[in-house]
Every structure is written in structure tokens, then in C-alpha cells.
Amino acid sequence: MDSVPASATPFDGLTEFEQAVGRAHAAAKAYFGGETLTMPDGDYDHLIARITASMEVNPQWDDRGVSTAVAAGASGGAVRHETPMLSLDKITTAAELEQFTNTLSTCTAVVEAKFDGMACHVDYRDGRLVRAVSRGDGAAGDDITHQVTREPGVAGLPVSLPNAWSGSVRGEIFMTNADFEAANDARVAAGKAPFVNPRNAVAGSIRKVERTYSVPMSFAAYAISGDGLEDVDSHLERMAHTRLSGITTATMLTAGALPAGTLTYGRRAEDLQRAVDALEKLRPRLGFPVDGAVIKADSRVVRTRMGSHSSAPRWAVAYKWAPDTAYSILREIHVSVGRTGRAGFRAVIDPVTVAGTTIRYASLHNVDWIAQQGLGVGSRVAVVRAGDVIPRVTAAAGEQPEDVVPWIPPAGCPQCDQPWERSGQLWRCTTPACSLVSLLTYAASRDVLDIDGLGEEVAAALVEADLVRDLADLYTLTSDRIAEASYVRPGTTVGRRIGRTTAAKLVAGIAAAKERPLARHITSLGIRGTGRRMGPTLAQHFGTLDALRAATTDDLAAVNGIGTVTACWISAGLHEADEVIDRLIAVGIATVHDTTPAVADGSLAGKRVVITGAIPNMTRTQAQEAAERLGATASGSVTPKTDLLIVGAGSSARSKLAKANELGVPTMSAEDFLALHAAAVTS
CATH class of the missing domain: 3.40.50.10190 (BRCT domain)
Structure with a gap:
């Protein structure tokens, strides 16, 4: 199968070609070496494709191994792999997937998540991990046994197995989104610059034999061989054996993420495409970074028959998605006020495509983080859209321009000009009216009242039109009043009218919101300390909204997870929202926590x-x-x-x-x- 995308065009001349080869080697060295990345994944893939296309037209040119190396730009190590760790041919379309599926004939194919981490080979002897080797250049890698066995270890890659099994496992060391956040917190605390992205963090951390800070990592196996598996032909069955040994597998993570009824295997291209599409749709919510799906023959016999070409097996392909990390230039930092008065920071960046979407804005952390990064107007930054749908700036990326203008945060709230309350890292405005739009947007979010269509712009339109002055006003709105509301975006003269279709949908969503559980209504008030996790706790503990309102500070402090300070916040917030709560009760929101299981047999009853x-x-x-x-x-x-x-x-x-x-x-x-x-x- 031709691995060069049809859209890849050869370079016109040798000079341009050699410059491209140089850029590819430099980018690959940074990518595989764990240094600061110099090129987005999508740009790198396209560059390699053009180099490969050029070599097909001009085989006498020297690409210094870019188009044929197992891992272009990766360095080998001292430990040779008995069987090379090959790369995978890449596809991006349904037509290419169908072409690949046809080569498998009637063999079942398996779909697995393609983890964005670092591949490695691990040997077990009598149930003990005895050696781990990085992929390196595919032919040889580095011994990383110490790095994966030191505390806290690698989740999903046990040092000791529950049985005396001997064999080898191949898979991917990666960071979950939570791993990445924890690793960067520890790294910054140690006085070092944060990693740009999880893949970069894994590669950089594995290279460090000794570290002064903890770096949590995870593992997913995609191949296994050894005792008791000689006659097992099916990949799925072999992965089941791996899972029983306590090793996490790519198969189990993929199958666990897909919706019920979605097959992760099949013989027809349309079934495999369905699984690939379902996995991509879930990508922002998986909790770990993936950059595509791997489709491969289930049968070892078929794999042996199909064999491999110089750098990749013929029995597997990687279906690559649009990259979720890109690089851009920071142009401005906007400061806003959140639902509880907390200051929020949003980067205005040069438009860049991330995960198939054009991004112009991205969230930033707190003021201290911005200062630690040295961010200012003109900074080159890494932008990620992973783990959630909100793009965020994760780090200053690579060598910075000389003309960066340092950013100075405003001394006070941009809406009321009152000084920030700066007792902690997170600055706050104590003027309640400043956060109404954010409060409405938060209350309408999926985890709270789930009012579809009530985003920031619509909420701002309702506030600007003086239709909503507090949360209770939402339930008094009519379609006609909403439809005529419009909002002029800051810095422009262009207004947006909500319109009748959106208005009717919004009114229906608001009506349905009344039936949400008490826990969600408590959370929707936006009272400091009553977030998504604490709302259910308060509903369960007090049982009714009246009982919660009557609770003293001591009563609140006695709730599991609430201390004295948080109890004071909640008590004060309930008192301030007294009138709004009365009006919410009057319109018919749920005020009693339903303790009756919706399932008759109560499968977890009383637990x-x-x-x-x-x-x-x-x-x-x-x-x-x-x-x-x-x-x-x-x-x-x-x-x-x-x-x-x-x-x-x-x-x-x-x-x-x-x-x-x-x-x-x-x-x-x-x-x-x-x-x-x-x-x-x-x-």
C-alpha cells in the first residue's frame, strides 16, 4: 500500500529538498529527545510526506534516512531489539482505510487508541520486570529499567506480576492529563520550566536517570509474547492474558472508552471506520492523549503472511487525526471575572488549527504562572486542545523572539476597577455584579443545569438587554423577549441577535432545567465552595433546600469535605442569595434530594x-x-x-x-x- 498521501507534492529542487531534510532531522531530534518541540506534529508529518514523495521521483537524492528510518531523527541506543520496533504507515481517510481492509481479506481487524507517548520493550522473568528498553531508532534503544521501576513507578506496568510468567511486552509509556498536570507542578516547584505537552514530558523524563521531582507516568501494552502464548493466534486473546497479569492494555482502554455497542473489531471497513470515528469524538474526554487509532490484523498467522516493508508492517496502519497541539504567537491577554469573582486570563493568539478547529483564543493559568513562563506580547506559545474542549496555553515554546513585551496584570477588576483580593494565587473580585455572565454560563453548563444554547455570548446578550439580573430571572423569560436581544462584541460595532429558533430552544431548555436534581440546583447558585463535587454532597447531607438554608456554619463545617473557612463561604453565599432562592422555589425547581434508587434492584444499594x-x-x-x-x-x-x-x-x-x-x-x-x-x- 502506498504510504505517501496523494496530497504530498515533491520539492521542486535539490536545495529546497535538502533544507527540508535538515528541518525534519532537527524537529525529530527534539521530538524523540524530549527537548522543546520546534514543529507541530501535523507540519512534521506533512514535511516527511513531501520528502518521501521527492525521493520516489528523485531516488538519487539523499534524505539522510528520513523516508526509510524506523523513527526518523531518533537516536539508537546500546541495547539492540531482537525484533525491530517498526513504525506504522499513516492514513487519514475512509478510502485509505477501505484499501487497507481489503488487503486483510477476511481476517478480523482490531481498533486500538494510538497513544501519544514513547514506545518501549519490557522483559519479565519469573514474574519480575528485569529490563525495559526504549524504542530508540527501532533497531536499538536505551536501557530505561531504572526509570520505570523507581518510585512511584509507571501505572499499568507492574514491577512484580501475580504469577511467575516470563515473556516480553511492548507498549507505550504516556502521561494522562492528570499525570501531566502533576508532573508540571512538580517540575515548576523544582525551579524548572514546564513541559510543553505530555509526549514531550515522557521523553524528557525518561532520559533523566535521576530526578529531584516526581513524574507520574502510565503504560498501555499493544503486544505480548512468552510463556503460554505460543499457540494463541488472536491479538485480542493475547491482550486478555496481559490484562490478567495486571498490565494495562491499549485494547482495554479503547474498549472501555467507546460507547456500548460500538465494536472495536470487525471485517468490514465501515465497522472499523465507525469505531475510529467514535473514538475520535471521545478524544477530548478520554483523560489521556491520543493522536489517532491503530487498525491491525487480529491473527498472528495473517500478520506473518503479510510481513513488513523496510520501516513498517503491512498488517497494521495508524489512522492519524488532526493534531491537538500547535504553536502560535501571543498577541494580547484579556482579563475577565468568573462566576465566583475569580480572575480569568485568556490569550489572544494568531489563528492556528488545533484538532481540526481554528483557534484564536486560549485559556491561561494564574498570574504567577504567566510570570514564571515569562509570557508577554509576542511570545511563542504551545496551544493544546486535549482533555477538554477549551484550548489552553501550556508553555512558552522554544526560542523566544527578542522583541517580546512583558505583560503587566491590571491592578484591579476590569469591570468595576476595584482592587483584586490577592490573598492567594487566584485573584478575585469581590463585587458580585461583575460575574453575572459567567454565573449564567456556568449554571447552564452540561454538568449543572444542562441548558443547551446558553453560552457566553447569549448570556451576555440577556444581561445587556436587562432581561436577566440574576439566576431566577432565567425562568421568567419568553421566546419573544429572548429573540430580540442582541449583544455588541467588545471592540466592534457588529451586533448579534439571538433569533426565534435559538430562543425557542433556550426556553425549552430552561423549562427542563427545573427538573434537574437538587444537587445541580445547589451548584447552579455559584456560591463559593459549592462546585460540581460539593453540590451532591450537600444535597445528600441535608436532604432538602430548606434544611441547607437553615444550616449554621457549624452544621456546614461538619459535612465531609468542608472545613471552617469553606463553611463560612457557603453560609454567607446562601444568605446573600436568599431572595433569589425564594424566587427559584416559587418557579418550581427541585428542592428535595431524591434518595430512591431509579433502578428497582438497587445494585449498589446502601453503599x-x-x-x-x-x-x-x-x-x-x-x-x-x-x-x-x-x-x-x-x-x-x-x-x-x-x-x-x-x-x-x-x-x-x-x-x-x-x-x-x-x-x-x-x-x-x-x-x-x-x-x-x-x-x-x-x-
């Missing part, structure tokens, strides 16, 4: 459950509500009273799992939880 990590196809709030439908009480922390810990993919709370093991608390995988819930609600 106190804690959820950690990402539950596929569910937000954290939805997962807690699903547990409650099974009769459980959802809690936020593991204690001796906890009955069950549900562990999702990309779990950030390793301390919760460790605490559960210490206390002897049983655990349940996200897949088993979803299966239990699906079986219960359909019975």
Missing part, C-alpha cells in the same frame, strides 16, 4: 461509593448520578466508611487507590461499572 478517574461517556457529575441511580451514596474521598472505589481510565488520584488498598476497600473498574449500570437500567 458509599467514591469515583476516581475518567468514566467513558460520562462527566463526573453524571457518573455520580449513575451511582445514585443504583442506590449508592457518592462521596468525594476514601475513608474507612467507603464501601467501593470505582476506578476510571487516566485516574489522577493515585492516593485514592492507595488509600483504598490500605483500608481494604474493594474496587471496581469503569468498564464493570458501566456494564452494571447498563444492565440495571435496561432490565
Whole structure:
């Protein structure tokens, strides 16, 4: 199969070609070496494709191994791989997938997530991890045994197995989104610049034999060989053996993420395409970085028959998606006020395509972080759209221009000009009216009231038209009043009218919001300390909205997870919202916490459950509500009273799992939880 995209055009002349080869080698060295990245993944792939196309037309040119090396630009190591660790041919279209599927004939193919990390080979002897080797240039790599076995280890890659198995595992060391945040926090605390992205962080950290800070990492296996597997032909069966050994596999993470009923294997191209598309749709919510899907023959016999070409197997391809990291130039930093008065910072950047979407704005961290990065107007920055749909600036990227203008934060709130409250890292404005638009947007979000269509611009239009002065006003709106509202964007003279179609949809969504559980209505008030996790806790503890309003500061402080300071915030916020709450009750919102399981058999009846990590196809709030439908009480922390810990993919709370093991608390995988819930609600 031709691995050069049809859109790849050869370079016109030798000079241009040689310059491109130089850029490719420099970019690959940074990519595989864990240094600051110099080129977005999509640009690199396109550059390699053009170099390869040029070599096909001009085979006498010297590309210094770019088009034929297993990992162009990667350096080899001292440990040779007994079997080369090949790369994969790349495809990007349904037509290419169909062409590949046809080469497999009637063989079943398997779809797995393509993790954006660092490949490695791991040997076990009598149930002990004895050696780990990086992929390197595919022919040889570096011994990284010390790095993967030192505390805290690599999640999903146990040092000791539950049985005396001997064999080899190949897979990807990667960072979950939570791993990456924790690693960067530790790295910055150690006085070093943060990593640009998770892949860069893995490569850079693995190279360091000794580190003064902790770097959590994870592992997903995609191949296994050894004792008891000589006659096992199916990849899926071999991965099942891997999972039983306590090693995390790419297959289990892929299958666990896909919606129920979506096949991760098949013989028809359309079935495989369906799985690839479903996985891409879930990409922002997976909890770990993926840059595509791997489609490969399930049968070892078929793999052997098809063989490989110089750098890649013929029995597998990588279906690449649009990259979720890009580089741009910072032009401005806008300061706004959030739902609780917290200052928010948004970068205005040169337009850049990230994950298939043109991005002009990206979120930034707090003032201290911006200063640590040395960001200013003209800075070159890395922009990521992963883990959630909100793009964010993750770091200053590469060598910076000489003419960067340092950014000085405003002394006060941009709306009321009052000085910031700066007792912590997160600056706040204490003027309640400053955060109304943010409050409405937050209340309408999916995890709270789930009012589709009530985004920032529509909320601003309602506020500008004086139709909404507080949360309760939402429930008094009519389609006619909403349709005529318009909002003029700052710095422009262009207005946007909401219109009748959007207005009708909005009114229907607001009406449906009344029926949301009490926990969500508590959260929608935007009171400091009553976020998405604490809303359900307060609803469960007090049972009714009246009881919550009557609670003293001491009553609130006695709730699990609330201290004295937070209790004071909540008490003051409830008092300030007294009139609004009265009006919300008058329009008919839910005021009583429903403790009756929605499932008749109450599969988790009476159990106190804690959820950690990402539950596929569910937000954290939805997962807690699903547990409650099974009769459980959802809690936020593991204690001796906890009955069950549900562990999702990309779990950030390793301390919760460790605490559960210490206390002897049983655990349940996200897949088993979803299966239990699906079986219960359909019975």
C-alpha cells in the first residue's frame, strides 16, 4: 500500500529538498529527545510526506534516512531489539482505510487508541520486570529499567506480576492529563520550566536517570509474547492474558472508552471506520492523549503472511487525526471575572488549527504562572486542545523572539476597577455584579443545569438587554423577549441577535432545567465552595433546600469535605442569595434530594461509593448520578466508611487507590461499572 498521501507534492529542487531534510532531522531530534518541540506534529508529518514523495521521483537524492528510518531523527541506543520496533504507515481517510481492509481479506481487524507517548520493550522473568528498553531508532534503544521501576513507578506496568510468567511486552509509556498536570507542578516547584505537552514530558523524563521531582507516568501494552502464548493466534486473546497479569492494555482502554455497542473489531471497513470515528469524538474526554487509532490484523498467522516493508508492517496502519497541539504567537491577554469573582486570563493568539478547529483564543493559568513562563506580547506559545474542549496555553515554546513585551496584570477588576483580593494565587473580585455572565454560563453548563444554547455570548446578550439580573430571572423569560436581544462584541460595532429558533430552544431548555436534581440546583447558585463535587454532597447531607438554608456554619463545617473557612463561604453565599432562592422555589425547581434508587434492584444499594478517574461517556457529575441511580451514596474521598472505589481510565488520584488498598476497600473498574449500570437500567 502506498504510504505517501496523494496530497504530498515533491520539492521542486535539490536545495529546497535538502533544507527540508535538515528541518525534519532537527524537529525529530527534539521530538524523540524530549527537548522543546520546534514543529507541530501535523507540519512534521506533512514535511516527511513531501520528502518521501521527492525521493520516489528523485531516488538519487539523499534524505539522510528520513523516508526509510524506523523513527526518523531518533537516536539508537546500546541495547539492540531482537525484533525491530517498526513504525506504522499513516492514513487519514475512509478510502485509505477501505484499501487497507481489503488487503486483510477476511481476517478480523482490531481498533486500538494510538497513544501519544514513547514506545518501549519490557522483559519479565519469573514474574519480575528485569529490563525495559526504549524504542530508540527501532533497531536499538536505551536501557530505561531504572526509570520505570523507581518510585512511584509507571501505572499499568507492574514491577512484580501475580504469577511467575516470563515473556516480553511492548507498549507505550504516556502521561494522562492528570499525570501531566502533576508532573508540571512538580517540575515548576523544582525551579524548572514546564513541559510543553505530555509526549514531550515522557521523553524528557525518561532520559533523566535521576530526578529531584516526581513524574507520574502510565503504560498501555499493544503486544505480548512468552510463556503460554505460543499457540494463541488472536491479538485480542493475547491482550486478555496481559490484562490478567495486571498490565494495562491499549485494547482495554479503547474498549472501555467507546460507547456500548460500538465494536472495536470487525471485517468490514465501515465497522472499523465507525469505531475510529467514535473514538475520535471521545478524544477530548478520554483523560489521556491520543493522536489517532491503530487498525491491525487480529491473527498472528495473517500478520506473518503479510510481513513488513523496510520501516513498517503491512498488517497494521495508524489512522492519524488532526493534531491537538500547535504553536502560535501571543498577541494580547484579556482579563475577565468568573462566576465566583475569580480572575480569568485568556490569550489572544494568531489563528492556528488545533484538532481540526481554528483557534484564536486560549485559556491561561494564574498570574504567577504567566510570570514564571515569562509570557508577554509576542511570545511563542504551545496551544493544546486535549482533555477538554477549551484550548489552553501550556508553555512558552522554544526560542523566544527578542522583541517580546512583558505583560503587566491590571491592578484591579476590569469591570468595576476595584482592587483584586490577592490573598492567594487566584485573584478575585469581590463585587458580585461583575460575574453575572459567567454565573449564567456556568449554571447552564452540561454538568449543572444542562441548558443547551446558553453560552457566553447569549448570556451576555440577556444581561445587556436587562432581561436577566440574576439566576431566577432565567425562568421568567419568553421566546419573544429572548429573540430580540442582541449583544455588541467588545471592540466592534457588529451586533448579534439571538433569533426565534435559538430562543425557542433556550426556553425549552430552561423549562427542563427545573427538573434537574437538587444537587445541580445547589451548584447552579455559584456560591463559593459549592462546585460540581460539593453540590451532591450537600444535597445528600441535608436532604432538602430548606434544611441547607437553615444550616449554621457549624452544621456546614461538619459535612465531609468542608472545613471552617469553606463553611463560612457557603453560609454567607446562601444568605446573600436568599431572595433569589425564594424566587427559584416559587418557579418550581427541585428542592428535595431524591434518595430512591431509579433502578428497582438497587445494585449498589446502601453503599458509599467514591469515583476516581475518567468514566467513558460520562462527566463526573453524571457518573455520580449513575451511582445514585443504583442506590449508592457518592462521596468525594476514601475513608474507612467507603464501601467501593470505582476506578476510571487516566485516574489522577493515585492516593485514592492507595488509600483504598490500605483500608481494604474493594474496587471496581469503569468498564464493570458501566456494564452494571447498563444492565440495571435496561432490565
